[in-house]
Structures are given as C-alpha cells and as structure tokens.
Amino acid sequence: MNRRNFLHTAALLPFVANPIAWADLPKGSTSRRARRVVLIRLAGGNDGLNALVPYRDDFYYRNRPNIAIPANTLLTLDGRDQGLNPALASFKELMEEGWAGLIQNVGYPNASRSHRRATEIWSTGTDLRPSPETGWLGRWADASTTPDQILGFTLGQAPARAFASAASRTELVSSPDTLRNIQITNPKKEQTTVAKLATLRQIERRIYEYAGLFEQARSGSGHRFDYPDTEFGAAMRWIGDIIETQANTRIFHTTLGSFENGFSFDTHLDQLQAHQSLYGEFGQGLSALAKHLQKAGSWQDTLVLTYSDFGRLIAENKSGGTEHGDAGLMFIAGGSIAAGVHGQLPDLAGSTNGGINPLVDFRQVFTAVLDRWLDAPAPEIMGGVYSPYPLLA
Amino acid sequence: MAKPQKLTDPEHSKHLLRRLTFSATNKLFHHVENASVLAATRSLIDLSGTATTLPTPAFAEQPWTNPALRFKNMSAAVLAQKDQLARQRYKEEASQLEQEWLDQLVTSSTPLRESMSLFFHTTFGGSYKTIGPGKAVYAHIELVRRYALSTIPKLLEAMALSPAMLIQHGYDESRRELPPYYAAEKVLAQWLVGPGNYSNSDVENLARSLTGWVLEAPPGATVPDNLDSKGARRNRRTGLMPIFHSEYFDNGEKTLFGHTGNFNAPQAIKKIATLPQCASWYADLLTDYFGIHDPNGAASQSLIDAYLRSQGDIPTLIETLTSCKEFWSESSRWNLIKSPVHLVVGACQALGITSVQGLDLESWLQACGQSLLDSPNRGAQSWTSSAWLKPSGRLTARYKLGDILLAQPVSWGMRANKTGDLGRPNFPAWVHRLPVGEETHQVVADLVHTLDPAPGLNVENILDTVNQRPTAPDVSANVIRQVLASAEYQLA
Numbered sequence: 001m002n003r004r005n006f007l008h009t010a011a012l013l014p015f016v017a018n019p020i021a022w023a024d025l026p027k028g029s030t031s032r033r034a035r036r037v038v039l040i041r042l043a044g045g046n047d048g049l050n051a052l053v054p055y056r057d058d059f060y061y062r063n064r065p066n067i068a069i070p071a072n073t074l075l076t077l078d079g080r081d082q083g084l085n086p087a088l089a090s091f092k093e094l095m096e097e098g099w100a101g102l103i104q105n106v107g108y109p110n111a112s113r114s115h116r117r118a119t120e121i122w123s124t125g126t127d128l129r130p131s132p133e134t135g136w137l138g139r140w141a142d143a144s145t146t147p148d149q150i151l152g153f154t155l156g157q158a159p160a161r162a163f164a165s166a167a168s169r170t171e172l173v174s175s176p177d178t179l180r181n182i183q184i185t186n187p188k189k190e191q192t193t194v195a196k197l198a199t200l201r202q203i204e205r206r207i208y209e210y211a212g213l214f215e216q217a218r219s220g221s222g223h224r225f226d227y228p229d230t231e232f233g234a235a236m237r238w239i240g241d242i243i244e245t246q247a248n249t250r251i252f253h254t255t256l257g258s259f260e261n262g263f264s265f266d267t268h269l270d271q272l273q274a275h276q277s278l279y280g281e282f283g284q285g286l287s288a289l290a291k292h293l294q295k296a297g298s299w300q301d302t303l304v305l306t307y308s309d310f311g312r313l314i315a316e317n318k319s320g321g322t323e324h325g326d327a328g329l330m331f332i333a334g335g336s337i338a339a340g341v342h343g344q345l346p347d348l349a350g351s352t353n354g355g356i357n358p359l360v361d362f363r364q365v366f367t368a369v370l371d372r373w374l375d376a377p378a379p380e381i382m383g384g385v386y387s388p389y390p391l392l393a
Numbered sequence: 394m395a396k397p398q399k400l401t402d403p404e405h406s407k408h409l410l411r412r413l414t415f416s417a418t419n420k421l422f423h424h425v426e427n428a429s430v431l432a433a434t435r436s437l438i439d440l441s442g443t444a445t446t447l448p449t450p451a452f453a454e455q456p457w458t459n460p461a462l463r464f465k466n467m468s469a470a471v472l473a474q475k476d477q478l479a480r481q482r483y484k485e486e487a488s489q490l491e492q493e494w495l496d497q498l499v500t501s502s503t504p505l506r507e508s509m510s511l512f513f514h515t516t517f518g519g520s521y522k523t524i525g526p527g528k529a530v531y532a533h534i535e536l537v538r539r540y541a542l543s544t545i546p547k548l549l550e551a552m553a554l555s556p557a558m559l560i561q562h563g564y565d566e567s568r569r570e571l572p573p574y575y576a577a578e579k580v581l582a583q584w585l586v587g588p589g590n591y592s593n594s595d596v597e598n599l600a601r602s603l604t605g606w607v608l609e610a611p612p613g614a615t616v617p618d619n620l621d622s623k624g625a626r627r628n629r630r631t632g633l634m635p636i637f638h639s640e641y642f643d644n645g646e647k648t649l650f651g652h653t654g655n656f657n658a659p660q661a662i663k664k665i666a667t668l669p670q671c672a673s674w675y676a677d678l679l680t681d682y683f684g685i686h687d688p689n690g691a692a693s694q695s696l697i698d699a700y701l702r703s704q705g706d707i708p709t710l711i712e713t714l715t716s717c718k719e720f721w722s723e724s725s726r727w728n729l730i731k732s733p734v735h736l737v738v739g740a741c742q743a744l745g746i747t748s749v750q751g752l753d754l755e756s757w758l759q760a761c762g763q764s765l766l767d768s769p770n771r772g773a774q775s776w777t778s779s780a781w782l783k784p785s786g787r788l789t790a791r792y793k794l795g796d797i798l799l800a801q802p803v804s805w806g807m808r809a810n811k812t813g814d815l816g817r818p819n820f821p822a823w824v825h826r827l828p829v830g831e832e833t834h835q836v837v838a839d840l841v842h843t844l845d846p847a848p849g850l851n852v853e854n855i856l857d858t859v860n861q862r863p864t865a866p867d868v869s870a871n872v873i874r875q876v877l878a879s880a881e882y883q884l885a
Contacts, residue, residue, distance in 0.1 A: 155807055156807070157759075157806075159784055168785075171784060171785070171786055172784040172786050173786055174760060174786065174790070174805070174806070174807075175760060175789070175790065175803075175804065175805045175806055175807070176807065177803070177804040178760075178789040178790055178792070178793055178803070178804075178805075179789055182789060182792065194726070194727045194728075194847055194848070194849070194884065195724070195728070196727060196728055196729075196730060196884055197727065197847060197849060197880055197881065197884065200730075200782075200788070200880035200883055200884075201880055203782060203785045203788055204788070204880060206785060207785065207786065207788060207789060211789075229808070231806050231807050231808065234806070234807035234808040235807045238807060268473065269470070269473045269477070317469060318468060318469035318470060319469045319470045319473045320470065
C-alpha cells in the first residue's frame with residue numbers, strides 16, 4: 001500500500017506534544033479505570049512470515065528454500081491457509097481459548113529499514129521529523145488527570161521511547177532488587193540549604209513510593225505460574241504480580257530479544273534457531289501471564305500487544321536468515337480482544353519492495369488502544385485521526 | 394563561601410579537590426593546604442606532568458590483523474560467523490580495558506589529568522561496539538590522556554585522525570563524491586561548537602574537509618591480495634593507520650564559519666577550534682563538568698576570554714575556572730551530581746582500594762548509565778551532569794556501590810535474588826585493614842569523615858543500625874554501605 005492508499009485512514013492533525021488533559025474517569029464505569037496495556041517490544045524486527053506461515057503459497061517456499069517452516073510441522077489453524085510456527089504452541093492454545101490473536105500486514109507507508117529510525121517511528125507514533133521526545137503512551141500518561149504520579153513502568157535495561165513522558169509519569173525499573181532497602185530521610189530532618197540535596201530527596205521519595213509497590217508485588221502469586229526463567233519471563237511475572245496486587249499502574253512495557261545476550265529478532269543469521277527460542281519464550285511468558293491474571297480476575301482488563309522495528313524481507317539471505325523489511329505481524333492478547341487472525345493473507349508475489357506491503361497502519365491499532373480501550377482522545381495523542389482498528393471483541 | 398585568598402580553611406581545600414580530582418584524599422589535601430588558589434591549582438597541574446601511560450594490553454602491543462576480513466568467494470555465512478567472533482573478541486578487549494582504565498583512575502598520582510581525560514572522553518563519545526578493535530580504543534584513550542592538559546585545538550587536531558574516531562563517526566575511507574555529512578555534523582555538535590551552532594554550509598564544508606583518509610595497514614606491511622572489495626568497511630579494513638589518499642580528497646576551497654581555505658580534516662578541525670564559537674562551547678561544557686552555578690554567565694565569559702587569549706590552553710582554563718568567584722559561591726558548593734565513575738573512583742581512593750579487578754563494576758556502571766567505553770552517540774549531550782539521574786531509577790543502582798565494593802552479590806536484571814540468607818559475608822581484605830577504634834562512635838565518625846559526603850548525614854542514625862552488628866568488619870561494611878547509599882554521597 002502506498003501513501004495515497006493510506007489517506008483514507010489518516011487525517012493528519014498538527015502534532016500536539018502535550019495534548020489536552022482528559023478525564024480519566026470514563027462515563028459511569030469504574031472497571032475501565034483498571035484497564036491496562038502491556039506493550040512488548042520484539043527487539044530487532046520480527047519476521048512475521050515464519051510465525052504465521054502461508055503454507056499453501058508456493059512463493060513462500062520458493063523464496064525460502066532453507067528457512068521455510070515445513071507445512072507438516074506447522075500448528076494448523078481452523079479454516080486457514082496459514083499455520084503457526086511450532087514454537088508458538090502456547091500462543092496457539094491461547095488463541096483457541098479466545099484470548100489471543102494476530103494482526104497481519106501492519107506497518108506504514110515508505111517504512112524505514114533502519115533499527116533506530118523505525119523504532120523511533122513506532123515508539124513516538126509518528127514519522128514526523130524531528131520526532132517528538134515523548135512516546136505515544138507517554139503522552140497518554142502526561143494527559144491523564146488521575147492523581148497517581150506514576151502510571152507506567154518499563155521493565156528492562158533501557159527506557160522505552162514509547163513510554164517517554166514529559167511529566168515523568170512513567171518509570172524505568174531495571175533491577176527490582178535494587179529497590180529494596182531504599183532509605184528515605186525523615187522529612188522533619190531534611191532541612192538543607194543544598195539545592196541538589198533537596199532534588200535527590202525528592203527522587204528518593206518517588207523511588208520509595210514505587211519501591212513499596214514492587215515490594216507489595218512480591219506477595220503476588222506469580223511464582224505459581226510457569227513463567228520462563230529468563231529476563232523476559234521475570235519481567236512478565238513482575239507485571240502479573242503488580243497487576244494482581246494493586247490497581248493503579250496502567251501501562252507496562254518490556255522487551256523480548258537482546259542484541260547483547262542470547263537471541264534477538266534481528267535474524268540475519270540462523271533464524272530458525274533464534275525463532276525457536278524466542279517464540280517459545282514469548283508464548284510461555286504470555287500464557288503464564290494469561291493464567292495468572294485470569295486467576296487474579298484481571299485478564300478481562302488487560303490488553304497485551306507487541307511491536308517490532310519492522311518486518312523482514314520475503315526472500316531468505318545466504319546466512320540462514322532474513323534482511324530488514326517492511327510490514328509485520330502484531331501479536332495481541334487479553335480477555336477482551338477479538339481473538340483469531342486478523343487481516344488478509346500477505347500478497348507475497350505482489351510485494352513492491354521485497355518486503356510485505358502494509359495494509360494496516362500501526363497508528364490505527366494504537367488509536368484503537370487509546371480510543372476504545374483507554375478512553376483517551378486518540379487524535380490529540382497521535383497527532384492525527386486514524387480509524388481505530390477493530391482489535392477488541 | 395567567598396573566594397579564598399589562601400586555602401587555610403580545610404573546607405576550601407576539599408572543595409577544590411572534590412571538583413578538580415575525584416576525592417579529597419589526605420595526600421592531596423596536604424599537597425594544597427595553605428597554598429593560594431592559583432598555586433594549589435598549578436600544583437595539581439604540575440603534578441599531572443608525571444603521568445604514566447595505561448599498561449599496554451597484549452592485544453594493543455601487536456600489529457592489528459582484522460579478524461573479519463572478507464575474502465573473494467567467501468560465503469555470507471562464514472563472514473557472518475567471523476563478524477560474530479570479532480564482536481565477541483572486541484567486547485572482551487573492551488572489558489579488559491575498562492578495568493585497566495578504572496584501576497588507573499583509582500591509583501593515579503595525577504588525578505587532574507585523569508579527570509580531564511574523562512571530561513574529554515565524555516565529550517567526544519564513542520562505543521567499542523562501533524569502533525571494534527581494542528587496539529584502536531586503547532590508542533584513543535591514550536591520545537586523550539596525552540593531550541588532556543595541552544590545548545584544546547591541539548587535542549582536537551589529534552582527535553581528527555584518531556582511528557577510533559574515524560571509525561566511530563564513519564569518515565574512514567570517505568571520498569569527495571560522497572562527503573561524510575553525518576560525521577561532520579557529529580564533530581561540529583560534539584567536539585567543536587555544540588548542537589545547532591552551525592549552518593548547513595558549515596556541515597557541508599567540514600564534510601568535504603574530512604574526505605581522503607583511509608585506515609589501512611602501515612606501508613610495507615603484507616596485505617592479502619584476495620580481499621573482496623565489496624561489503625562493509627569493517628570487513629575490508631586492513632589496518633588502523635590513517636593514510637591520506639589525495640585521490641579521495643576534495644581538493645577545493647572550503648569555507649568554515651566565514652574562514653576560507655583548502656582545509657583537510659586536522660586543519661579544518663583545528664581552525665574551528667580557535668574560533669569564539671568553540672571557546673563558548675567548551676566554556677559551557679567545563680562549567681557543567683565542574684558543577685559551577687553560573688546564573689549570570691560570568692564564569693563562562695571568563696573562560697571564553699581565557700580560551701581566546703591563551704588559544705585554548707587547558708591549564709589556563711582550569712586556573713581561570715578556580716579563580717572565578719562562582720567556583721567558590723555557596724550555590725556551587727555540593728552542586729555537582731557525581732558521575733558514576735567519579736563516585737566509584739572517589740570511594741576507592743577514600744577507602745584505600747587499590748584495584749577494582751574482580752569487582753563487578755562493569756554491570757554497575759552499565760546500570761548507572763555510564764559504561765566507560767560505550768558512551769552515548771550523542772556524546773556530551775547525553776553525558777552532562779544532569780543525565781546521571783535520568784531516569785531517576787538510576788539512583789537505586791548508584792546506591793548499590795557499597796555492595797559492589799564490598800564484593801557482595803547484587804542481583805542485576807529482572808530476576809529476583811533467590812539466594813536468600815547469604816550467611817556471614819566474606820569481605821575483601823581492604824575492609825579488614827580499615828582502622829578499628831575503641832569506640833564504635835569514633836569508628837563511624839572517622840569513616841564518614843573519610844568518605845566525605847555532603848553535610849547532613851546523621852552519624853547517630855548510622856550508629857543505631859550498626860550497633861546490631863558490633864564486630865569490626867561488619868561495622869565498617871555497614872557504614873560504608875549506608876554512606877555510599879545516601880543522597881549526601883552523590884554530591885561533590
């Protein structure tokens with residue numbers, strides 16, 4: 001799809017860095033206050049074509065002689081010409097239970113194939129230059145009128161740009177254990193003429209506040225569920241435990257895949273091996289979260305979605321991998337989503353640039369999250385009007 | 394605190410040392426006490442003349458052979474494997490270098506040179522992940538250390554041909570047909586005049602000046618003749634010596650900030666380094682690095698004047714800085730959030746730790762946001778003093794410094810520490826060497842005094858907690874943990 005085809009979905013508004021405040025208490029409902037978003041970054045650019053495999057498309061097998069997933073190993077999906085990568089068995093179970101889905105061909109026109117720029121576009125929700133400092137969910141947090149100062153956590157080693165908030169309403173927690181035993185000075189004793197000391201004390205109090213939340217989360221029942229014993233699995237468990245043990249944190253971000261250790265989704269090399277590990281970890285982590293939150297009674301109020309830098313090229317490379325491409329696949333999960341496979345089979349032979357042509361603008365999905373799930377003014381936050389993608393049941 | 398004539402008040406001496414070095418050690422304190430501010434500053438500068446080089450690691454002694462060369466007919470899979478092995482090797486080299494450099498910072502008898510080296514390293518930025526060979530990273534650190542107290546134009550001129558910088562900024566093998574605009578903008582923004590203080594024409598002209606240099610094997614060295622000329626530069630680089638290729642160089646006139654000439658890379662950079670715009674940029678960077686509260690810009694202006702008068706002489710700039718009344722003002726005192734490196738080096742020096750080998754400082758520095766050899770792409774923009782607490786959760790990692798120095802396990806990452814009760818801690822030898830007094834109160838007070846936190850830390854509160862563990866190493870360890878995990882200790 002080119003930019004002209006996209007125009008019917010998007011009427012651009014001037015980008016608003018700090019959108020107008022919106023009433024967080026939606027019309028007569030209290031349950032919506034507890035609605036949460038768990039955003040998972042699949043770091044490196046996920047190849048959706050080997051996750052949801054078009055096994056009746058000869059073009060796929062011809063272009064991937066070494067890394068195509070054999071049809072007889074796929075997890076079949078009723079009535080579809082596509083099957084799931086066998087490493088996604090846990091995810092398939094969730095789909096069958098009506099708790100998970102996939103949105104195909106998600107991207108944007110003239111997609112960037114640079115990791116840095118593509119992540120910037122997905123995270124800020126715009127391809128404008130210069131890109132805003134804030135992320136799309138960071139702006140949502142900035143605009144919230146709820147009294148809670150911290151509305152979201154990024155669990156991982158680096159701040160997520162999608163959560164970058166002008167009003168510091170999100171936090172990065174890299175090592176929950178370092179939050180233990182944080183001391184704060186008795187306010188009565190903190191008379192000081194040193195300005196920087198006062199600043200540090202403020203930070204201490206802020207940390208103390210959310211350290212308490214993490215301490216409370218330790219009493220959660222996450223340990224009873226089969227989260228993977230990995231950084232991602234541990235982050236998912238923290239998310240589950242925080243949701244279970246308190247009600248105010250609304251948005252969570254974590255990352256699967258690392259450029260430093262283990263595998264990333266940037267599968268230029270040995271893609272099959274990387275996917276087996278990553279998809280297995282993803283499915284297991286998501287499945288554990290689903291069971292955990294169902295038990296805790298919060299699954300209906302939880303929406304999980306993934307994003308990645310880009311999709312990958314249709315043809316394999318010479319290293320058992322794939323190169324940077326265009327549109328990709330979004331995984332969604334939750335107690336209120338429209339489960340199943342969304343969108344049409346990618347037209348591989350009709351690819352204009354070697355990658356998958358985008359048919360769904362990712363901003364439509366984000367708009368649905370803001371407008372339909374969080375009851376927030378999506379156009380102001382996204383800086384444009386996009387028709388919400390029907391991802392909810 | 395008004396600017397003193399002489400350092401007769403111990404607090405004045407300590408303030409000077411906390412800013413120009415990493416800590417006010419006894420030795421340095423006695424070195425500067427009772428001297429005039431200028432004499433004390435000069436004595437620290439003079440001391441820096443005795444600096445030694447970093448120990449040369451084995452990988453830096455030998456000529457570098459590219460482990461990821463691409464030969465003709467080499468399969469992509471083999472090349473990818475070579476790339477992966479090379480990355481692993483460079484990571485190990487960087488890790489070794491980081492430890493060596495930290496040891497040097499901790500034990501150096503020339504702390505001002507080390508501090509200024511850190512300042513310039515921070516300003517230029519650079520990551521071993523981009524640069525690659527540890528030999529180039531080592532040479533870069535040594536280059537910065539060597540020129541850290543010369544003049545800024547000379548330092549920048551040398552930087553222009555630092556192999557690490559050619560690779561970092563991507564102007565190795567740049568040709569006149571495609572001048573390295575991105576590199577030129579980075580160099581202008583980080584090294585020379587600061588972000589946005591240049592025109593598109595300056596970027597274009599500097600990019601043309603940066604053309605012509607290629608990192609390759611020294612003349613006469615044997616180079617394989619079956620190299621594949623295609624592919625990434627990292628797979629074609631035969632050596633780390635910058636060789637000028639006139640056929641790649643844009644040999645026309647270039648105009649930089651209104652000055653015209655046929656500049657090459659070192660000449661162009663040196664030229665800009667003599668201009669008021671560069672003086673202004675370094676005045677801003679230095680006032681920030683040394684934590685000077687300069688609301689009216691008077692200190693900055695003094696630095697700009699001194700820069701232009703002395704042609705960027707770094708000792709003159711330091712003397713100017715310490716002679717400003719803003720350096721000594723009440724609002725500048727304890728106004729500096731120490732960088733993570735400043736924190737750890739100062740703590741080691743105060744506690745008599747002479748080597749950081751074996752301590753997990755790599756993880757700690759990473760958690761604090763200052764991996765020494767993986768500085769942000771935006772260089773000075775991201776590593777200004779205000780960056781250390783963004784996001785604010787970084788403070789929690791900083792507060793773990795005590796545990797790291799005491800060689801106690803710290804659980805980094807999302808997985809909770811499941812080890813439970815660790816039993817009696819096994820402290821490193823230096824803890825047992827700390828003085829033991831008759832009175833616990835005195836031991837605690839002495840240790841707090843040694844660590845030198847900002848005023849406000851309550852010794853009585855610390856005593857309340859240490860009394861539950863009265864034996865000597867436990868008392869010391871507990872005090873160290875508490876002081877290092879205090880807001881007061883974050884400041885200089």
